[in-house]
Amino acid sequence: MPKLKIPEQGTFVGNFNSNKNTATLNGLIKTIRYDKMVFHDLLIDESTENDYLGVNISLSKVNITDSLFIKNINITNFLKRDSLNFNIKLSDKNAVNQLDLYGLVEFGRDTTAKLKLLPSDIIIEQQKWRLAEQVRIRILENARTQIEGFVLSNGLQKISIDGFISPKPEDKLKILFDQFKLSSLDQLTKSSGIKLGGTLNGEATLNAITSNIGFESDLRADSILLNKTVIGNLKLTADLDNANKLALINLNLLNKGLETINLSGKYHLQNEDNQLDFHVKMNQTEAIILDPLVNDLVSNLGGQISADLDVTGSLDKPQINGNLSLQKTALTINYLKTPYVIEDNLTVKNSIIYIENLQLKDTKKGVGIVNGTVDLNNLSNPNIQVTIDARNLMALNTAFRDNRLYYGTAFASGKFSFAGPTDNMKIDIKARTEDGTVFNIPLNSSSTASTYDFITYVSKDSSKNVKKERSFNGVTLNFDLTIDERTLVKITTDYGQLEGSGTASNLMLNINSSGDFEMRGDYLISNGKFEFTAQNFISKNFQVNQGGTIRWTGDPSNAEINLKAIYEVRTDINDLYRAAGLSNPQGGSQQKLVQAELLLTKSLTHPDIDFNFNFPNDPAIKDELAAYLNDATNRNQQALSLIVRRKFATGTGQNLTKEVGSTAQDAISEFAFNKLNNFISQSNIKNLDLNIRSFNDASASLRLFKNRLVLNGSLYNNQVGNDLFNQNANVFSSNFNNFTKDFEAQYLITKDGKLTAKYSYRALNSTTLNTINDQLGLQYVNGLGLVYQQDFDSFSEFLKNIFTKRRRRNAQPLPPITTPAIKTTSALD
Known part of the structure; x- marks a missing residue:
């Protein structure tokens, strides 16, 4: 053997x-x-x-x-x-499927034997079936076996078998189905992604089973469900003419009184090259019925299909000819998880579907025009050659569970192409992103799927990532993207998350059939925020300055970053003066707006980190403390204190317990406020931003008229510190008059933002007028102005633009050119 x-x-x-x-x-x-x-x-x-x-x-x-x-x-x-008792047990008691079969074999003195199956239990898909009575199986002479009394039941469901298994045509075996639930077949069909429902009734008769088998059947399946979609009632009649090696088959499917499928024809058993001779008529048939044929490429089929097809050839290579009509047919591309709707007519010739200017729509009203072919000569592995000209079409809609290399939702205009068989598909997308696109690129090895909703790269550190089967096996994806400022990008590292908008040209994202992922290109950051996190506890938001860059040259984790981000807080600057060994020339305890500037350079995942300080309302402070802040150790220590404790360290050895307690309080409070702000930002209020930094510092921004009018306002308490548990230090217990109010309105007169009108209402913080402020109390100043912005790369370009415009204004218009009329005379005059 x-x-x-x-x-x-x-x-x-x-x-x-x-x-x-x-x-x-x-x-x-x-x-x-x-x-x-x-x-x-x-x-x-x-x-x-x-x-x-x-x-x-x-x-x-x-x-x-x-x-x-x-x-x-x-x-x-x-x-x-002369007797053999046996018991066969399969699986265990907690299994979905289980067999506990008892039987008795009695050996006769001749060559015959009698087999009795005693009352036994069979569990199929957690349903208990009972073999209630004795089943008699007799092994006879001449290779004949007789079965009597086989009845397997589950409630009203019954399967009965009676007759003979033999080589003789006159010996028949009858199988009867009574209220049999098709869901009992799930164990056999689930590997193909098929889940059935409905009931089967009818009879099938087989003869000459062990020689030239013949059969005839009359089966009915009522209220059939295919993957939870009702497709109707089915009636199947079949008759095998064994003498002529010909099977006659007729199938009808009725749904709500309408015949949605009529299949009739012949199956030739001996003609291997031309076994099939069928005509298929489909009328408003549920598209889900095609799922077993296309589920490697598309899923979530919906809508309806009509067709008039002739099917010839062999089972291995059927030849299909005719017409298809797609009626609001919905589908999802498996590799991209993008849902589309199609409504068009198609032609099928020699099992090739020809697509001409088919209109594809996504769920957000994006449109794509499709051309190409789908070759069905190999039904198990169709060959796709399709191009899509997209206009604001959903190009990607994957989630973490779909692909651990990257995933996301993107809308794009450009060209999509699908080429190759489904097991070796190449997908190329060259497009520009549209409004509503959001990218998440987490480069932190410990990120979780619930945190991110869009495009993601997961660290290749195998020690920190759970192993998972690749979902892009055999598929090559190439993205060539142009990104504008309407696209939101989120990049997460071990030290924080960058969230902002910017631009990129020819940003390449590639994944090959082995699952290797590469990114190439430069991303220029315009604005956004950086959330600094530590141990998933400390959470601080920095505002990102314009002009930052991220450059990818292959491995996404080896990108280079050049970024500046600002953390703003109002705090007493006297502590900083004391740490520097200086006295505050303004005297007294005053809250000042301080900007801690975070500088990230070199490696994106392991950057060089430095800090700087700005005092936007009183720049003289930076000059007075320049010598102290030029020391990197001083800058980093004070930045850490400001970020974590919301105040500067004095450097005079304050009580350590008090420092730690204050740090914990402020870390907890801002962590809570940041999570509240994130929750608000993820709501459906798209034109309103709310930022609560502490109990005594909050701001809001309102955008109107397609972001041309922006209103910004803030409240902060200038009289108290940052103590979370000070009952007199928060907005819920303080007098409103104790709060400083800032307001700014900005209107873009031109759509490109070069000419802007601004109005502001702010507290007066001038150092020169500090004494007057102390005498009169808090003073406010109104500001109104026009701002014109013109970008240039060099001073010579700036001068050239100015004088070019002046020459255009001074140039005299040319007199109009008059052309004398030409009189023509007809030859007939």
Whole structure:
């Protein structure tokens, strides 16, 4: 037996006692292979006494195929005189499927034997089926077997089998289905992504089973569900003419009184090249019925299909000709997870679907024009050659569970192409992103799927990532993207998350069939925020300055960053003066607006980090403290204190317990406020931004008229510190008059933003007028102005633009050119 293999040695131990007429045999074989079947942990326990033989056989698992297996098999046999009792158990009591079968074999004096199946239980898909009565199976002469009384039932469901298994045409075997639920077949169909529903009734008759088999059937399936979609009632009649090797088949599907499918024709058993001769008529058929044929490429089929098709050729290579009509047919491209709707007519010639100017729509009113072919000559692996000219079309809609390399939602205009068979598909997308596109690129190894909603790259550090089967096996994806400022980008690292907008030209994202991912291109950051986090506890938001860059040259984790971000806080600057060994020339305790500038350079995942300080309302402070702040150690220590504690460190050795307690309070408070702000920003209020930094510092921004009018306002308490638990220091307990009010309105007179009108209402913070402020209290100043902005790369370009415009204004208009009229005379005059 060349197909039988035993990779590991087995062990058997036997004992024989002639005086007592006893014998025992015990053995174990770890693995047995027979062809594609694999038997695991075969254990045999045999004992013999006088006229009694007992054998117990067990296996931990039997692999029938790569995906089909049976667990926990136990077979018990007792042979005494002319009778054999047996019990077969499969799987365990907690399994979805289970068998507990009892039987008796009686051996006759001639060559016949009688098999009785005793009342037994079978569990299929957690449904208990009962073999209630004795089933008689007689093994007769001339290779004939008779089955009587086989009835398997589950409630009202019944499957009955009666008749003969033999080579004779007159011996028939009848199989009767009564209220059989199609959902019981899920164990067989789920590997193909098919979930059935409905009930099956009818009868099938087979004859000459062991020679030239023949059959006829009359089956009805009512209220069929295919993947939870109602497709109707089915009636199937079939008759096998074994003499002529011809099967006549007729299938009808009715849904709500309408015949949605009519299939009729012949199947030639002996003609291998032209087995099929069928005509298929479909009328408003539910598209889900095609799911088994296309589920490798598309999913979530919906809508309806009509068709008039002729099917010839063989089962391996059917030839399909005719017409298809797609009626609001919905589908999702598996590799991109993008849902589309199609409504058009198609032509099928020699199993090739020809697509001409088909209109594809997404769920957000984006449109794509499709051209190309789909070759169905290999139904199990169709060949796609399709291009899509997209206008604001959804190009990507994947989630973390779909692909761990990157995922996301993107709207784009450009050209999409799909080329190759479904198991080796190449997808190229060259497009510019449109409004509503959001990218998430997490480069932190410990990120979780629930945090990010869009395009993501997951660190290749295998020690920190859970292994998962690649979902892009055999697929190559190439993105060539142009990104504008309407696209929101989120990049997450171990030290924080960057969220902002910017521009990029020819940003390349590539993933090959082996799952290797590369990014190439420069991303220029216009604005946004950077959320600094530590140990998932400290959370601080920095505002990003315009002009930052991120450059990818291959490995996404090896990108280079050049970024400046600002953290603003109002705090007492006297502590900073004391740390520098200086006295505040303004005197007294005053809250000042301080900007801690975070500088990130070199590696994106392990950047060089530095800090700087700005005092926007009183720049003289930076000059006075220049010597102290020029020291990198001083800058970093004060930045850390300001970021974590919201105030400067004095450097005079304050009580450590108080420092730690203050740090914990402020860290907890701002962590909570940042999470509240993130929640608000993710709501449906798109034109309003709310930023609560502490109990005594909050701001809001309102954008109107397509962002041309922007209103900004803030409240902050200038009289108190940042103590979270100081009952007199927050907005809920302080007098409103104690709060400083800032307001600014900005209107873009021109759409490009070069000419802007601004109005502001702010507290007066001038150093020169500090004494007057102390005498009169807090003073406010109104400001109104026009701002014109013109960008240039050099001073010579600036001068050239000015004088070019002046020459245009001074140039005199040329007099109009008059052309004398030419009189023509007709030859007939």
